[in-house]
Amino acid sequence: xxxxxxxxxxxxxxxxxxxxxxxxxxxxxxxxxxxxxxxxxxxxxxxxxxxxxxxxxxxxxxxxxxxxxxxxxxx
Numbered sequence: 001x002x003x004x005x006x007x008x009x010x011x012x013x014x015x016x017x018x019x020x021x022x023x024x025x026x027x028x029x030x031x032x033x034x035x036x037x038x039x040x041x042x043x044x045x046x047x048x049x050x051x052x053x054x055x056x057x058x059x060x061x062x063x064x065x066x067x068x069x070x071x072x073x074x075x
Contacts (some may be wrong), residue, residue: 002057008065009065009068010064010065011064011065011067012061012063012064013061013062013063013064013065014060014061015061015068016060017060018060018061019059019061020038021060022054022059022060026050026052026053026054026059027053029051029053029054030047030050030052030053030054033047033053034046034047034066036064045051057064
């Protein structure tokens with residue numbers, strides 16, 4: 001495997017490896033808000049984006065960024 005190293009020098013800004021748990025929670029909250037609004041007959045109060053269901057700043061990672069001269073890209 002001659003090219004078995006990470007080629008794109010991008011990574012998360014925090015210690016967390018993944019936001020999978022946060023994203024699953026956010027989608028669950030979004031569906032619950034949508035379901036409750038539909039059951040109440042308030043169709044205009046249905047959430048239209050995920051940001052209405054959960055604050056993105058409360059997730060484990062704080063976005064991504066490009067690293068300059070990272071160690072894992074060196075040969």
